[in-house]
Amino acid sequence: MTWLVTGGAGYIGAHIVRALGDAGLSPVVIDDLSSGHEEFVPAGVPFARGTILDRDLVEQTLRAHDVEGVIHVAGFKYAGVSVARPLHTFAQNVEGTRVVLEAMEAAGVSKIVFSSSAAVYGTPDVDLVTEDLPKRPASPYGESKLIGEWLLRDQAVATAGSEHPLRHTSLRYFNVVGSADPAVYDTSPHNLFPLVFEALLEGRTPRIYGDDYATPDGTNVRDYVHVADIAAAHVVAAQRLTTGEPIEPAYNLGSHNGLSVRQIMDAMARVTGIGFTAEITPRRPGDPDRIVATGDVAARDLDWRNRYTLDEMVRSGWEARRAAR
Secondary structure, eight states, X not given: OEEEEETTTSHHHHHHHHHHHHTTOEEEEEEOOSSOOGGGSOTTSOEEESOTTOHHHHHHHHXXXXXXXXXXXXXXXXXXXXXXXXXXXXXXXIIHHHHHHHHHHHXXXXXXXXXXXXXXXXXXXXXXXXXXXXXXXXXXXXXXXXXXXXXXXXXXXXXXXXXXXXXXXXXXXXXXXXXXXXXXXXXXXXXXXXXXXXXXXXXXXXXXXXXXXXXXXXXXXXXXXXXXXXXXXXXXXXXXXXHTOOOOXXXXXXXXXXXXXXXXXXXXXXXXXXXXXXXXXXXXXXXXXEEOBOOHHHHHHHOOOOOOOHHHHHHHHHHHHHHTO
């Protein structure tokens, strides 16, 4: 049984590819390498280099490998940058998803797991984010992910009476960290873990943007979840779609508790053995005090749980980054 992973040469996608293989499923990858790395794709996994905007390439790949379903990870994920580049963001995330769905319909492929985002909620003023919370995205990126979910919903309605009715689910996740393979690490120039790792490797002092938030230690509180847990949830979702079991249209992959930026910094110093006192700089506009989600529904259906401690998340990410030097 073969599953196509769009964006399978990226940090999250490459972990999903490995998790599929471990589960006895055969992955195939499409990636344009705009942010991914071909060396992240395991040896022996078929790899098509190109953009998901290329409908012919997507359809040909689906047909050539007799693909059962798609795990759609490819996209432009930088919320802050999306404000300056909304047209690029919508081209990659909205048009890209539309093209993937069109190619799937043409090839008779009717199952899709969509990598969505907590950005669909915007900045909710609640202690715990649940799936039924109103969607108020605060960036073009968040809007593009919400539209992607709508595209899946509408295509499922449109194909309900066809030979290949679309079955789908969207997984909304937050801050993905760590590594489950020393050959794969987070290369994002915007995420907290790689920013701290690069600072420490270069002898610079990591920064905290604001320490006057309404949280116990004054720094932002967010969900941080290990990439291996995220990958495992995608595989279970794919299996559930294949077996025909009931599945929700969307799931939060949340930690339920959250961690503060200062807690992350303390763990970074503890695990790496590099002592430092983070530099406090002004807040970034629009950063809310706290965003933490439950994972209760995903725990019920997708065997979702947080299997890693904070120190384990830091250690796995740090070791993978150092192995790449």
